Amino acid sequence: MTKNDKRKGSTPVILIVLAVVYLSLILYLPAINVFYQAFRNGIGAFFANLTQPYFIHAAWLTFLLSIITVPLNLVFGLSAAWAIARHKFPGRALILSIIDLPFSISPVVAGLMIVLVYGRQGWFGELLQNYDINIIFAFPGMVLATAFITMPFVVREVIPVLEELGTDQEEAAETLGAKPWQIFWHVTLPSIRWGLLYGLVLTNARGMGEFGTVLVVSGNIIGKTQSLPLFIEDAYKNYETEAAYSAAVLLALLGIVTLVLKEILERKTHIKEVE
Numbered sequence: 001m002t003k004n005d006k007r008k009g010s011t012p013v014i015l016i017v018l019a020v021v022y023l024s025l026i027l028y029l030p031a032i033n034v035f036y037q038a039f040r041n042g043i044g045a046f047f048a049n050l051t052q053p054y055f056i057h058a059a060w061l062t063f064l065l066s067i068i069t070v071p072l073n074l075v076f077g078l079s080a081a082w083a084i085a086r087h088k089f090p091g092r093a094l095i096l097s098i099i100d101l102p103f104s105i106s107p108v109v110a111g112l113m114i115v116l117v118y119g120r121q122g123w124f125g126e127l128l129q130n131y132d133i134n135i136i137f138a139f140p141g142m143v144l145a146t147a148f149i150t151m152p153f154v155v156r157e158v159i160p161v162l163e164e165l166g167t168d169q170e171e172a173a174e175t176l177g178a179k180p181w182q183i184f185w186h187v188t189l190p191s192i193r194w195g196l197l198y199g200l201v202l203t204n205a206r207g208m209g210e211f212g213t214v215l216v217v218s219g220n221i222i223g224k225t226q227s228l229p230l231f232i233e234d235a236y237k238n239y240e241t242e243a244a245y246s247a248a249v250l251l252a253l254l255g256i257v258t259l260v261l262k263e264i265l266e267r268k269t270h271i272k273e274v275e
Contacts, residue, residue, distance in 0.1 A: 034252060037241065038242070041242065045242060046246050049242055049247070053223070055247055057223055058226050058231035061139070061225075062208055065208075066208055069143060073153070073199075073200075076154070077151075078154065081162060084096065085162035085163050086162065100156075101152075102150070102151055106212065107211070107212030108212045108213070110213045111215065114141060114145055114148070114213075115136055119136045137219035138225065142214050142218050142225060145218075148213065149206060150203045150206045150207045153203045154203060156199070157199030158192055158196055161191070161192045161194075169191070170183050170187055197265050198265040201258055201261045204258070205255065205262075209251060210227075210229065211229040214230065215233075218230065228247060231247055232248050235247065
């Protein structure tokens with residue numbers, strides 16, 4: 001074996017070691033520490049932290065945000081993806097860029113944008129006050145923030161699937177007399193279901209863990225506008241470390257479930273593309 005062969009053989013090992021060390025420092029060790037801190041006083045103390053009223057309210061609020069924003073993004077994502085993938089029109093690239101805004105701007109800036117539009121001094125502030133409608137520092141503002149920050153996921157997952165699918169099957173169904181809703185329900189939707197579900201999983205995951213945008217628009221009012229990520233940050237700052245770590249474990253477990261679903265859907269999507 002030559003020296004070059006030895007170097008080529010050792011290169012993958014070095015890269016693997018570097019990757020493991022890097023992931024250990026930024027992911028594995030912090031994650032292990034979170035679980036250790038949450039369970040160091042026993043499983044009884046862990047569950048006691050999960051029964052605190054403020055934690056239950058934060059968890060319930062996070063759940064409500066998910067069950068509202070996920071269907072909103074489902075409807076918007078399908079409509080936008082269908083329009084973009086099936087039609088060529090002026091401004092198509094601009095619309096795609098607008099949809100991708102949450103990927104390119106800071107969540108804090110996104111929250112500030114919402115405040116400048118719906119806050120007391122915002123564009124619609126006076127009108128909303130006249131009708132006694134509270135958006136900022138209230139639940140509707142949290143919904144807007146979460147919906148905005150999760151907007152691109154369904155669109156970006158469904159568009160490639162629709163473009164790969166083409167229009168042959170839909171046109172064939174139309175020539176056979178199928179109505180538009182029948183074509184969508186029986187032809188298009190079964191073909192894009194895995195990509196759609198993948199986008200919904202990502203939407204839900206981002207919505208549950210969103211911090212910056214929701215912090216700006218909610219005001220982080222304990223027991224009123226405090227979601228689970230905000231509860232963790234507030235509990236940790238107030239030296240309630242066990243409660244913070246227990247809530248963090250719950251979010252981490254939800255993240256693990258999301259990763260498992262993501263892996264399953266990725267495989268399903270890949271199999272569908274191969275077929």
